[in-house]
Amino acid sequence: MSSSEQDDEPSSDRLPFESVFSTVLTGWAFDRGATEGACGPADSGAVRLIWLRNIGRDGVIAAPDPEVDEWRCDAPERFHLRAGDILLSSVISGRPKAAVVQEVDLPAVAVRSLFVLRPAQPLPVEHVRLILAFLRSDTVGALAVGNFGQQHLRLSQLKALELPKEDQALSAALADLAAAGQRLGEMAAEASTLAESVFDRSGSPEEARRLIIGAGQLTRLRSTAAAQLDDPDFIIRTRYPYPIALRWRNVEAQRSADGQDDAQAKEYAAVLKAAETLLGYSALLTTALAHEAGITCKAIRAFKGKIAATGLGGGPGFGDWQRILQQISAAEGMADLPPEHPLLELSILLGDDEAEVACRSLGTKRNSKAHGREDLPAVSASKLQEAHDGLRFLLDRARFLADLQLLDVTNVVWDRHDQSDTVTFRRLMGDHPVVPTETLRHTGSNRIAPILYLADRDHGLHPLSPFLTCEKCEQCATLSLFHADKEQGVLLQTSLDHGHYYPYRADERALRAVGLQ
Template identity: 85%
Template sequence: MSSTNRQHEELLSADRLPFESVFSTVLSGWAFDRRAADGACGPADSGAVRLIWLKSIGRDGVISEPDSEVDDWRSDTPERLHLRAGDILLSSVIFGRPKAALVQEADLPAVAVRSLFVLRPAKPLSAEHARLILAFLRSDTVRDLATRTSGQQRLRLSQLKALELPNEDKALSAALADLAAAGQRLGEMAAEAGAVAESVFDRSTSPEEARQLIISTGRLTRLRSLAAAQLDDPGFIIRTRYPYPIALRWRNVEVQTGADGQDGAQAKEYAAVIRAAETLLGYSALLTTALAHEAGITCKAIKAFKGKITTGMGGPGFGDWQRILQQIGSAEGMSDFPPEHPLHELSTLLADEEAEEACQSLGTKRNSRAHGREDLPAVSVSKLNEAHDGLRFLIDRARFLADLQLLDVTHVVWDRHDESDTITLRRLMGDHPVVPTENMRHAGPGRIAASLYLADRDQRLHPLSPFLTCEKCEGCATLSLFHADKEQGVLLQTSLDHGHFYPYRADERALRAVGLR
């Protein structure tokens, strides 16, 4: 079994249900005699029932549309074998992976034939739970149960009933739904491209006219393809999908990398890499601190960070961010959070030896540079490459940040009838601070204020202020993200995206409320 499948199994094994607690009835497909012509009929005939064969089910779990020229229809099907909406069909003869499909109302009337099991739920399954069970039934785990009989891999009823099925997990189900929707969208694009190519000679056209037709009608398809191809470039993903401070710092790295040959280019590139690494860790640690405060948990590193702001002479640095990310995973109370909570992913960023080594190497380089122990013009190629490799490694591990949307909420209107907020916001994702505003309805627990939020995969909003705030920088008038800082005992606010700082302007009472003053 592959490592991916092992991880899948470990994920599901934590919470299983006995097969017979989910499915009260299992029917075998109708083994009718095809030579008996008496019951054969057309789809429009009275009492006609469609026969669903194994070939009628796609690998994507979709039952094919009825086709009067391909499908078989019978009027003599046993009533007890008639399918119901909500039944699950599973292949008993397996080629590759098992096929499984959910019967919909639109598929009826129908019966399953021969190489199919019909699994009838004891009670209606939610869409989320059905999606998980279907994914499990198509897995290697079920395939590996099948035994070879007469040259075929067959799944016995006794083997099926011995299975333990995944319990309902809305977060995992939502992730599977997103993946399926993405696959469907890509499939639609491929079909559209094929349709354009096939339609060129549907009319009488010259080669020149056909070429122009392909260019004009296929333009959108080609642009989609080019955009999709860019997603294979990690740099493009970081520039366009990562949170603004990280995306901007990465763009600066790429700009400096492209300036090879200019005076001091190598030193500038090295400095850009170090700043990008510090912003990555700083942003991740500040998210962690804000989420931990919301959840009512803490760790020694978070307390030390707060202590620097409240009583120290200097503010937090690379090492503080590193320790917060290293310690949060073992904080008391973390195990009580659901697996989809963002803190779990943040706790994995530096959770192994390779990540710690990369972080430590970058931290040492950052401190040497900050304390004047490095002659920047003389930065060696090997040291620059080492820094680049460390940054790429960490930023790739932080890819989950692309799913955690940074939202600057600028306006809120409360609808007392719907008991929901309509919020105006800017998604600060990608390497540019000027982004369009959009509206979103929020009916979650608690009221929303005009402030900075993190939206998780389920669109729950987590407040980030005052650990992170969003405002125009006094120095450059650019929309920027700031955090509380200290220098020689003076309270400051420092930008994560470009490093500008000045005395703290916001209401310090908010800092006191979270232990930062």
């Protein structure tokens, strides 16, 4: 096959346009000057005329307005829209407009500057969402040609397009984004309505002020909460997994103690501990997910070997965590994972030179401190800032961890009638271990156990035990995350969040089952 023939083939993640849409109509070009055929919405056979102006940038077809809309009784049957049809602007200014026709929009016909795309068979909602996003993109808009702001998309160009295949993970992400935008829009509209009603409530400015302050309290609190999400520190402290969020809170606490004796040294130590916790948590997630998927690499085998060894060696450290995160991307079997699998995001955490430099710099500083090669009271401001910048860089790259929920399952009740589990759990996200208890229904093929799980964006549950366990610390009685560790050949469990450790208490058979003993 020639290279030109290969270029003409659709890519593996695309579909030929005509395999998705069996019919493409141009809008009805009726004679606007003719009064014959015009009618009212209640007349027999009346259909609403949908123009380009009736379609919003958000893909919503405006509700009928008897004062503005036109209705006709003479529209040919072949132009009548059906639920599921997709309307696309043929005259484009900026990005194209596209919308899907719903039952509530009927009866109607599209006119003039619109294409009507009729699916060959009913499309899943998720696939429609992706197709609409593609049709509204600059990729499609750039095909339009014309002069003086009138850019026209030709039918031949439209039919030559390759459309995205169905992708449930991407579609779900788009749906979440749309829902968030709609919610923010509703809050903005509520605030505007409240402001406009100030003198509808009272003739007295003083009384109006009192009423507006009271009625607007929730709106102001929403605004304050939303503004905090623009602060990266707030996001880390409240949305990241508990061990990382807690370590970051410690960094902030030490920074706020500036001016006290040895404050810089304490902040420096907190930064290095936070960096090691970030890498340790990420590497242990990687190891647990890789085990579940039947994937391994040299660094994972070395980590397991350290725990399983019978000699007087020690356990894993900063370098072990770093190597696991660096090597997993090239492990055999990674290419076979579905695109939404969380292991793929973990595999790119340290996936470029900039991340490697930041990680190596932090590792060098951590090792120097651990081996007594740093005079901590004399830590310079520049060295502290360098460590802080490296940690912030890695935390920003790890923002996906805020979407991967850490769930401590405390109880599971099986309902044999519904064939489902009622799962009681704690969501260990944010910088405090005391969180409300929640419940969910689980109907998957795998039974749920009272252990630690990672919930991905699609609400799939991935077991983390025994690589990570959650239990009350014997030393400080705080709910903590532990991993298997070694010191002088003694099997230990070490906390990621505060560093306490003691002899391993859990069932060692679980360690043996995953190669850690």
